[in-house]
Amino acid sequence: MKKNWYDYLWIVSLTYLILGFFNILFAWLGLLCFFIPLLISIIKGNKGYCNRYCGRGQLFGLLGGRFGLSRKKDIPHWMKSKWFRYGFLIFFFIMFFQMLWNTYFVFAGADNLKQTVTLLWTFKLPWNWAYHGTFFHPGVAQFAFGFYSVMMTSTVLGFFTMVLFKPRSWCVYCPMGTMTQLICKVRNRKE
Amino acid sequence: MDKTKRKKRKAFVEQDMCVSCGSCVKVCPLGAIQIVKGIMAQVDMNKCVGCGKCAKECPASIISIEEVEEEYNEKKLV
Ligand code: SF4
Ligand code: SF4
Ligand code: SF4
Numbered sequence A: 001m002k003k004n005w006y007d008y009l010w011i012v013s014l015t016y017l018i019l020g021f022f023n024i025l026f027a028w029l030g031l032l033c034f035f036i037p038l039l040i041s042i043i044k045g046n047k048g049y050c051n052r053y054c055g056r057g058q059l060f061g062l063l064g065g066r067f068g069l070s071r072k073k074d075i076p077h078w079m080k081s082k083w084f085r086y087g088f089l090i091f092f093f094i095m096f097f098q099m100l101w102n103t104y105f106v107f108a109g110a111d112n113l114k115q116t117v118t119l120l121w122t123f124k125l126p127w128n129w130a131y132h133g134t135f136f137h138p139g140v141a142q143f144a145f146g147f148y149s150v151m152m153t154s155t156v157l158g159f160f161t162m163v164l165f166k167p168r169s170w171c172v173y174c175p176m177g178t179m180t181q182l183i184c185k186v187r188n189r190k191e
Numbered sequence B: 001m002d003k004t005k006r007k008k009r010k011a012f013v014e015q016d017m018c019v020s021c022g023s024c025v026k027v028c029p030l031g032a033i034q035i036v037k038g039i040m041a042q043v044d045m046n047k048c049v050g051c052g053k054c055a056k057e058c059p060a061s062i063i064s065i066e067e068v069e070e071e072y073n074e075k076k077l078v
Helices: A012-021 A024-044 A049-055 A055-062 A082-107 A138-166 A173-191 B023-026 B054-059 B070-077
Strands: A114-118 A122-124 B007-013 B033-036 B040-043 B061-069
Touching: A012 A024, A012 A138, A024 A049, A024 A138, A024 A173, A024 B023, A049 A173, A055 A138, A055 B023, A082 A138, A082 A173, B007 B040, B023 B033, B023 B054, B023 B061, B054 B061
Parallel strands: none
Antiparallel strands: A114 A122, B007 B061, B033 B040
């Protein structure tokens, strides 16, 4: 099959994760993975992001496929149920807003910058090596730490389910995937 | 032999459970699967040869390869 330029976007996803080890402020770039899929689904009413451009899906597909890191077993039924998918979407967003709330406190000067990356919403890893100060407000860095935590958490979860089940198992419960599908459903029903 | 009774293998998607990730589209060698309106995958019965690549790849494991009679196929497409 012919490869297109967008079949290599997994390199971008990988680079993003690596850059976060050197300078946490790069985490801001991750906002693209939030806004591009949303805009495509809202404006064009399709899942072009998932279907073509998402580097994360490609990365899991590659690691689990060509690199053989996946058992390639069926995902348990409950994980593909609507309850779980929408439930996880809601949970993910609650945690996301909590992160924004913490960032707000730092912006407001009510809290100090915490140079940690929180994995799976629980484990706080010291990450001070990737912080070299900022020209901006410490809140800018706090958001970067928070956002990178979100990206790392989803990568870790996706990696586990990749190993246990099919390579792209993350796509079954990926909040961005679920949300863009929901937007497409609502949008295309109206037409 | 009656031609219309010949058995063929085709892919069937449990569309209600589809997460429209497009993993199946990427692996189909014949371009026989499409994502319709970002909601679910749809197989083009005329193109599908039932190779099963999509079924293997689908992270939700909702594609099955079933034997169908050609006649039934044609009816379904009308
Ligand atoms: S479901 Fe998530 S990880 Fe999978 S392709 Fe879509 S955005 Fe990427
Ligand atoms: S069975 Fe093979 S030809 Fe048919 S849709 Fe799946 S990948 Fe394509
Ligand atoms: S791989 Fe499975 S879940 Fe994903 S779009 Fe195809 S049929 Fe739907």
